[in-house]
Amino acid sequence: xxxxxxxxxxxxxxxPHEVLSAxxxxxxxxxxPDFPKLMKPVLEDLKKIFRTExxxxxxxxxxxxxxxxxxxxxxxxxxxxxxxxxxxxxxxLWINMAQRLGxxxxxxxxxxxxxxxxxxxxxxxxxxxxxxxxxxLATHNxxxxxxxxxxxxxxxxxxxxxxxxxLFVDGVSSxxxxxxxxxxxxVDGAISGSQKGFMLPAGLAIVAFSQKALQATETAKFPRxxxxxxxxxxxxxxxxxxxxxxxxxxxxxxxxxxxxxxxGMENIYARHHRLAEGTRRAIAAWGLKLCAQPGFESDTVSxxxxxxxxxxxxxxxxxxxxxxxxxxxxxxxxxxxxFRIGHIGDMNDVSMLGAIAGVEMAMLDNGFDIxxxxxxxxxxxxxxxxxx
Ligand SMILES: *Cc1c(COP(=O)(O)O)cnc(C)c1O
Numbered sequence: 001x002x003x004x005x006x007x008x009x010x011x012x013x014x015x016p017h018e019v020l021s022a023x024x025x026x027x028x029x030x031x032x033p034d035f036p037k038l039m040k041p042v043l044e045d046l047k048k049i050f051r052t053e054x055x056x057x058x059x060x061x062x063x064x065x066x067x068x069x070x071x072x073x074x075x076x077x078x079x080x081x082x083x084x085x086x087x088x089x090x091x092x093l094w095i096n097m098a099q100r101l102g103x104x105x106x107x108x109x110x111x112x113x114x115x116x117x118x119x120x121x122x123x124x125x126x127x128x129x130x131x132x133x134x135x136x137l138a139t140h141n142x143x144x145x146x147x148x149x150x151x152x153x154x155x156x157x158x159x160x161x162x163x164x165x166x167l168f169v170d171g172v173s174s175x176x177x178x179x180x181x182x183x184x185x186x187v188d189g190a191i192s193g194s195q196k197g198f199m200l201p202a203g204l205a206i207v208a209f210s211q212k213a214l215q216a217t218e219t220a221k222f223p224r225x226x227x228x229x230x231x232x233x234x235x236x237x238x239x240x241x242x243x244x245x246x247x248x249x250x251x252x253x254x255x256x257x258x259x260x261x262x263x264g265m266e267n268i269y270a271r272h273h274r275l276a277e278g279t280r281r282a283i284a285a286w287g288l289k290l291c292a293q294p295g296f297e298s299d300t301v302s303x304x305x306x307x308x309x310x311x312x313x314x315x316x317x318x319x320x321x322x323x324x325x326x327x328x329x330x331x332x333x334x335x336x337x338x339f340r341i342g343h344i345g346d347m348n349d350v351s352m353l354g355a356i357a358g359v360e361m362a363m364l365d366n367g368f369d370i371x372x373x374x375x376x377x378x379x380x381x382x383x384x385x386x387x388x
Contacts, residue, residue, distance in 0.1 A: 001324050003324065004324075005324050005325070005326060006324065006325040006326065006351070006354055006355070006358070007325075007326050007342070008325055008326060008327055008328075008341050008342050008343075008355040008358075009326050009327065009328045009340070009342045010143050010173055010196065010300060010301035010328055010340060010342035010344055011143070011172075011173060011193075011195045011196040011202075011342065011344070012195035012196075012201065012202055013195065013196055013197075013199055013342065013344050013345030013346065013347075014199065014345055014346045014347070014351075015199055015200060015201060015252075015346070016199055016256075016259065016346045018255055018259065019199055019200060019252050019255045019256050019259070020252075021255075022251050022252055022254065022255035023248040023249065023251055023252040023255075024248075025247070025248055025251050027247060028247050030240070030241065030244055030245055030247060031240070035239065035240065035247075036238060036239020036240065037239070038247075038250060038251070038254065039236070039239045039240070039241070039245075039250065040239040041254075042059070042250060042253055042254055042257065043056075043057050043058070043059070043236060044057075045257045045261065046059070046206065046208065046257065047208065048261060048265070049175065049176050049257070049260060049261075049265070050175065050180065050182045050190050050208040051180060051181045051182050051183060051184065051265065052182035052183045052187075052190075052208055052210075053183060054183060054210065054211060055182055055183065055190075055208045055209055055210045055211070056208065056209055056211075056214065056233070057206070057207070057208040058070075058206075058207050058208070058209070058229065058232050058233070058236065059204050059205070059206055059207075059245075059250070059253070060204065060205040060207070060227065060232070061203065061204065061243075061244075061245060061246050061249075062203075062204070062205040062227075063193050063194075063195075063202055063203065063204075063205055064170070064172035064191060064192065064193030064196075064205060065093070065097070065205075066205040066227060067170075067172070067191035067192065067193060067205040067206070067207045068094050068097055068170065068191060069097060069101070069227055070189075070191075070205065070207055070227045070229065071168045071189040071191060071207070071209075071213075072097070072098060072101055072103065072135075072168075072222070073101065073220070073222035073223075073224045073227060074213075074216075074217045074220055074222070074224060074227070074228065074229040074230075075135070075166060075188075075189070075213050075216035075217060075220050076103060076134055076135060076216075076220055076222060077219075077220055077221035077222060078101070078102040078103070078221065078222060079102065079103070079104055080103055080104060080134040080135070081103070081104040081105075081106060081132045081133050081134055082098055082103050082104070082105055082106070082133065082134060082135045082136070082137055083106050083107075083121075083124065083125075083133045083135070083136050083137070083165070084098070084105065084106070084107045084108075084136070084137040084138075084139075085107065085108050085109075085110045085115075085116050085117065085121075085138075085139075086107050086108070086109055086110065087109075087110040087111065087112055087113075087114060087115060087116075087139070087142055087145065087147060088112055088139070088142035088143070088144035088145040088147065088331075089142075089143075089144035089331040089332050089333075090139055090142055090143055090144055090170065090172070091139040091142060091170075092332070094137055094139065094170060095107045098137070101222065106133070108120070108124075111293075112144075112145050112147075112291065112333060112334060113145055113147065113290075113291050113292055113293045113296070114147065114293050114296055115139075115142065115147045115148060115149030115150070115296045116138055116139075116149040116150070116153075116154055118150065118153045118154065118156075118157050119157075121136070121154065121157045121158075122157035122158075122160050122161055125157065125158060125161035125163040125165070126160075126161040126163075128161075128163065131163065131164055131165070133163070133165045134165055134166065135165050135166040135167070135168055135188075136154065136158065136165050136166070136167050136168070137168050137170070138151060138154050138167065138168065138169045138170070139169075139170045140169050140170060140171045140174045140175075140180070141170075141171065141172075141173045141174035141178065141298050141300055141301075142298075143172070143173040143298075143300075143301055143328075143340075144303070144330075144331045144332075144334065145291045145292060145303050145334065145338075146290060146291055146292045146297065146298040146301045146302050146303035146340060147291070147292045147293075147296045147297075147298060148174065148178065148292075148296060148297065148298045148299070149296070151169055151180075151185050151187065152181070152184070152185050154167065154185075155167065155185045155186045155187075158186075159186075166188040166189065166212065166213055166216065167185075167186060167187055167188050167189075168187075168188060168189040168191065169185075169187050169189065169190050169191065170191050171190050171191060171192050172191060172192050172193045172196055173196045173197070173298075173300050173301065173344065174197070174300060175190060175192040175197055175206075176192065176196070176197030176198050176199075176260055176268070177196070177197035177268060177269075177272050177299070177300050177344050177345065178197075178269055178272050178273075178298070178299045178300055179269045182208060182210075186210075187210065188209065188210040188212050188213040189207065189208075189209050189210070189213050190207065190208045190209075191205070191207050192205075192206045192207065193205055193206060194206060194249065194252075194253065196300075196344055196345065197300070197344060197345060198253065198256050198260075199256050199259075199345045199346050200249065200252045200253060200256055201249070201252070203246055203249050204246070204249055204253065206253075209229065214229070214233070217229050217230055226243075228242075269299075271347075271348075272299040272300060272343065272344065273299045274383070274386055275299075275343040275347055275348075275349070275352050276297070276298070276299040276300070276302065276343050277382060277386075278349070278352055278356075278378075278379040278382045278383050279302050279341055279343050279352055279355070279356065279379065280297065280302060281378040281379055281381075281382045282356045282360075282374075282375030282376065282378050282379040283302060283304055283375065284378065285374040285375050285377065285378035286360070286363070286368075286370045286374060286375050287369075287370065288304050288305065288306070288307075288370075289304075289305050290302055290303060290304065290305065291303035291304070291305055291334060291337075291338050299343070300342065300343060300344035301328065301340050301341070301342050301343065301344060302340065302341045302343065303328075303330070303334070303338040303339075303340045304338055304339055304340070304341065304359075305337060305338050306337065306338065306339070306368075307368070307369075310366065310367075310368065311336045312329070312330050312336050312337060312338050312339040313329065313330075313335075313336050313339075314366045315327070315339050315359070315362045315363055315366055315368075316328075316329055316339050316362075318361075318362040318365050318366060319358055319359060319361075319362040322361075322362070322365065323358045323361055323362060325354070325355065325358040325359075327339050327340060327341060327355075327359065328340030328341070328342055339359075341355055341356075341359065343355075349383040349387065352379065352383075353376060353379055353380065353383070356375050356376050356379050357375075357376050359375070360372065360373070360374075360375050360376060
């Protein structure tokens with residue numbers, strides 16, 4: 001099919017051609033005296049994305065899932081209690097990992113469509129007066145349902161309970177795209193990956209830890225080797241890594257950081273909000289609803305609920321085969337019930353209008369009762385009236 005396949009999934013996201021070009025480099029000697037000139041500024045600049053001055057950033061040749069494991073195994077010990085809420089496939093998988101590692105996982109079910117219940121969290125932490133809970137695990141942006149939780153609110157709840165637990169945040173589909181403030185929110189471990197807001201291929205776990213979390217590595221008893229933070233920190237001190245890094249990916253990350261920092265974090269947050277809001281206007285014009293309940297809407301991904309007599313998989317299939325666009329599927333509990341439109345990364349008004357038009361065509365082909373052009377018209381009006 002002529003033209004390219006357009007990615008409107010919430011990761012991997014579209015990689016800008018500048019980043020692709022930057023990665024097109026010969027292999028190089030990662031033990032050379034020159035390598036730290038690349039690596040050290042990358043680690044420093046990452047702190048500006050995480051919004052931390054006191055914390056430290058790390059890059060592993062892995063993915064976001066490894067980021068979860070880095071946080072858990074480097075700071076905790078087998079049998080430690082962790083608290084987490086389950087409201088989508090990604091929080092589900094983090095729970096599963098914590099259980100398989102041998103942590104004592106206290107998880108509470110939350111309706112899919114909502115995020116972390118702050119009042120319940122505060123009450124639970126107040127009840128835990130002996131401080132058995134060693135870490136709170138928070139999924140900032142539940143990519144499966146398009147739900148964003150209030151991490152500043154999580155910190156407030158922890159402070160209100162005067163609870164010393166570590167706060168680990170899965171920001172794989174939020175960091176580098178929607179508001180994330182590691183220092184202001186007192187986040188001890190921030191976890192991301194390369195293929196979402198960072199606009200790179202998959203292949204890097206990008207993480208940052210507070211001094212408190214780094215201190216906890218001294219007493220943590222989980223066995224660890226490849227993902228050991230101390231090994232990484234020791235090598236990083238001189239701008240090296242404990243094992244062979246993916247040097248093209250580090251060059252790509254360098255370019256992505258340049259692009260992100262040139263745009264500026266506040267502008268990036270505002271752009272994602274605008275792109276998401278235009279998409280939401282289109283969804284409303286179709287007469288459809290988000291999986292996310294009011295107040296939880298994500299600015300990086302919208303999960304759209306289809307009418308009960310429809311199967312979201314048909315929309316995704318038509319969109320892919322007939323119009324060459326990729327949409328996100330509904331995962332596990334919402335399979336067939338939702339399709340997802342990613343508005344994350346290297347996107348602008350016109351790319352979103354392509355997504356909205358493609359979705360509209362695929363829905364019409366599948367007999368959805370929508371007015372042709374209605375979603376596109378709503379988004380056009382919003383984007384035109386808010387363009388700078
Ligand atoms: C994509 C994603 C992950 C998993 O990341 P991988 O890079 O696939 O390991 C974890 N959490 C969230 C919220 C995600 O969106």
